[in-house]
Amino acid sequence: MKINFKQMFWGFVFILLEIHLIYVDILPEPIGYYLIFASLVGVPSESRSGNLLKKLLIVLILISIPTVFIQQNVNGNEVGSFVGIPIWDTYTFLLEIFKLVIVFLVFQLIMTVVSALGDEVLISRSSQTFKIYMTVMLLITLIHTFAMNFSRDIIMGYLFFTIPLGLFMEIMFLVLLRKLHKHKELQGLDFNKDG
Numbered sequence: 001m002k003i004n005f006k007q008m009f010w011g012f013v014f015i016l017l018e019i020h021l022i023y024v025d026i027l028p029e030p031i032g033y034y035l036i037f038a039s040l041v042g043v044p045s046e047s048r049s050g051n052l053l054k055k056l057l058i059v060l061i062l063i064s065i066p067t068v069f070i071q072q073n074v075n076g077n078e079v080g081s082f083v084g085i086p087i088w089d090t091y092t093f094l095l096e097i098f099k100l101v102i103v104f105l106v107f108q109l110i111m112t113v114v115s116a117l118g119d120e121v122l123i124s125r126s127s128q129t130f131k132i133y134m135t136v137m138l139l140i141t142l143i144h145t146f147a148m149n150f151s152r153d154i155i156m157g158y159l160f161f162t163i164p165l166g167l168f169m170e171i172m173f174l175v176l177l178r179k180l181h182k183h184k185e186l187q188g189l190d191f192n193k194d195g
Contacts, residue, residue: 002042003109005181009174011035015099016170018067029064029095033057036102043109053105060098066091096141103173104134112181122183129176135170140166 008010014032018025068169070088107130114122140162150158 003113004039004041005177007035007039008106009177009181011037011039012170012174012177016174018075023069025068025156028068030061030068033064033102034048036106037061040109041061047109049108049111049112053109055101056098056102056105060095064095067095080189084195089167093141093144096144100134100137100141107134110176113180119183122179125179126176129172136165 003142011034014027014035015029017027019027034057037054040050040054040057043054045051070161107126111123111127111130143158143162
């Protein structure tokens with residue numbers, strides 16, 4: 001199994017950063033998802049998690065197209081709502097859930113690769129990053145679903161705490177991908193184990 005971790009790293013950077021010039025995101029999420037998809041070109045078709053990841057990435061390339069033109073931090077009421085349900089809030093929440101699933105599957109592939117390599121330090125670091133990232137991001141996402149019931153002051157406190165924490169988790173994940181890219185023994189190796 002060959003994974004281009006550099007390409008994957010840049011794909012997640014595109015997904016993380018949202019920089020709008022006038023009305024267009026100059027680091028569009030669909031391109032980020034495509035870069036991640038392209039980084040998996042060496043994942044064998046026998047890999048269940050690899051195949052599922054590729055299918056989800058194709059779906060996300062298509063459904064994330066609106067994020068190119070509409071800022072994700074916009075209030076749902078500004079974009080429009082349908083029968084009292086803020087459409088944009090629901091859409092961005094679903095994107096968050098899909099992204100968590102994508103990261104989970106990426107971690108499964110990472111664990112397959114580092115386990116095949118046999119580097120105990122890298123295995124331990126990848127495992128710890130996985131546990132911390134998934135726990136924190138799942139808690140933030142779950143609490144986010146109930147945030148609409150909180151008072152304005154509580155929501156502001158919640159955002160003050162969770163935005164930097166979420167950003168820190170994303171950076172921690174990107175640092176791991178960068179380390180995997182720079183790891184000499186992972187460059188050019190082919191691991192045939194299933195993820």
